[in-house]
Amino acid sequence: MATEVIMPKLGLTMTEGKILAWYKTEGETVQAGEPLLNVETDKVALDVEAPASGTLLKILYPAGDAAIPLETVIAYIGDKGETLPTLQSKASQTLTARSPESEYTVATAGATSSDAPIKISPLAKKLALEHQIDWETLKGSGPQGRIVEADILQTIEQKKNSSPLTSPSTSPETQAGQPIPYRVIGLNQTRRVSAQRMTESYQTIPHFYLRKEIVLARLVELRNYLLPEFEKKLGLHLTYTDFFLRALAMTLPKHPLMNASWKDGEIHSYTTINTGIAIATQRGLVVGVIHSIEKLPLEEIVRKRALLAEKARQAKLEWNDISNATFTLTNLGSFGVDDFDPIINPPQAAILACGAIAERPIADAGKITLQPTMRLCLAVDHRVADGADAAAFMSDLCELLVSLQGMRNP
């Protein structure tokens, strides 16, 4: 009896996965536990191990862009020459993989046209891939509505015309009643999930914001002092983010409502601090996580933060690197942004945004002086905490960043 290989659930928020690569081809021998394929989930690419030993009898879904629902059978492992269980069509596999609540509507709808593959010629598909065009949104002009070369060429042309960088002077002025020329930018899995979760967060979580500007003259001094030491002794580049993380690690334990989740009418306050760090990558925003940060000295935080950033750049984050954050830090300081209002990353209850450290005029004992300051903005889920709770947290945090008491070691 052949063993089914299914699209595994690799994380809480994962609903579907993309197969990036198969490490084995049909007919090859596999050992249980060895990497069989590489799957892209919401935010990471992960290796999936073979569930059994034997021969990889059949790959049902080749590597590609298709988003495959969880628990869909994607391959069979068994004895060489073994006959496979009756292969279900892709449509029926999709049905079995749906969650119970969606099954009803799907079952009554039957095989909807959206289940059918998009008709696109191989040439058109190749061109679309080369030019990063998302053909799923195109309407084909070929026989039976097939997307053909001409459709992709037209889209490329539109893309050119609508890109201000390539042809600013030739782009025609839009006339009233005429559609504005546009090009479609395809979504990768990271962006798709991010879009979905941010919308959900902004629409369902009652956000409120607290802003504060603090003088960081001493922090700038401390960082400049420690920078060469870290560089020399540890080979690590010390960033302001590392200090902010350390400050969060020290402050959050005293403010349980800031390190919490709204769950079905209850507040779950976490007993450990897992800080997420927003990292911009070519594939989109990912949030790397440092777990139990309250126990870590500054050196360890720097090391972990640097490793996460490197893994994110190389798209090598593992599931553990991005899961179970309880609070998120987002820093656009290096981009020169003064301040900004962040959106909470559910199911967390709060997120802290840091702007650039820059010289700004400060009222100082009746005089105006120029000092290095930073503007912070804290977004909080009002179901979990009130303004006063958040203000108390902000106050403690800012005091620490100014005083730097005990910043180096726990």
Add this chain to the structure above:
Amino acid sequence: MAERIIEYREALNEALLEEMERDLAVFIMGEDVGQYGGVLKISKGIYERFGEKRAVDTPISENGFTAIGVGAALAGLRPVVELMYIDFACLAMDPIVNQAAKARYMFGGKTSVPIVFRTQGGGGRGNAAQHSQSLEAWYVHVPGLIVIQPSTPRDAKGLLKSAIRDDNPVIFIEHKLLYNTKGAVPEGEWTIPIGKADVKRVGNHITVVATSRMVLLALSAAEKLAEEGIEVEVVDPRTLKPLDIETIATSVKKTHRLLVVNEGARTGGFAAEVVTRAYEEVFDYLDAPIVRLTSEDVPLPYSGALEMAAIPSEEKIIQAVRGFFS
């Protein structure tokens, strides 16, 4: 080289005469190929010129004389055996498939079988199911055989001469409706290499790969389609095996569309082979699914109307090409 307009039949006759003149080992054999000059007049004048030892009339016994031909080839002669209809070649499958195609390999290259089996096939003349078949796919399927189907007088002469000079068994399939067709053919010594396709018409919008008489239908269809603005490139493989897939692939890479026209029955036919090879070579260049146009899967009817309905026509090619664009 001087060229004249002559018939397909004359071009074949010329090739035989020239090759027999050139090489004493070449001789012809078959039913009525000698004194009568051949039922289709391909061997006209050969008996008179070379005598009965080199223009051998045989009894109506395909299995027998084909096997004699294979034996003669093994012994060092270069026979050209005529099988009057490809339908009759069914009787001679054993010497062709089990002996001629295999000997060179089974003797480790120590012998060769330089023989040409000339025959003709195809429908369209009301000859009914037993005299109208297009069985080229059977021979294409057999390793060890070369299969040629010339569509023009020029190709007929150039390829028959090459076939006679080749040391491998060659199935040379003519078409009964092509014998009277005319075209420019070089005079005297001149050959066409085996395994080389010919682009019979240049176009940018779609490639039509056609064989034998279907080439002529594809060319006339292309004329009409050009009036609609569709420029058809017609590729004639000429040699079905070994197939010149490079020429076909080059054409499809340019046009991105492929229609394959073959007179054989649909299932398991030569068109299926071309389609598969094309998918293997040019999948990423295709802008539409490949289409094949073949005869229907029926024994060809005797009724003229039904026969025409069963085999590909110019009109069917036009319709099939239009289907790529609408």
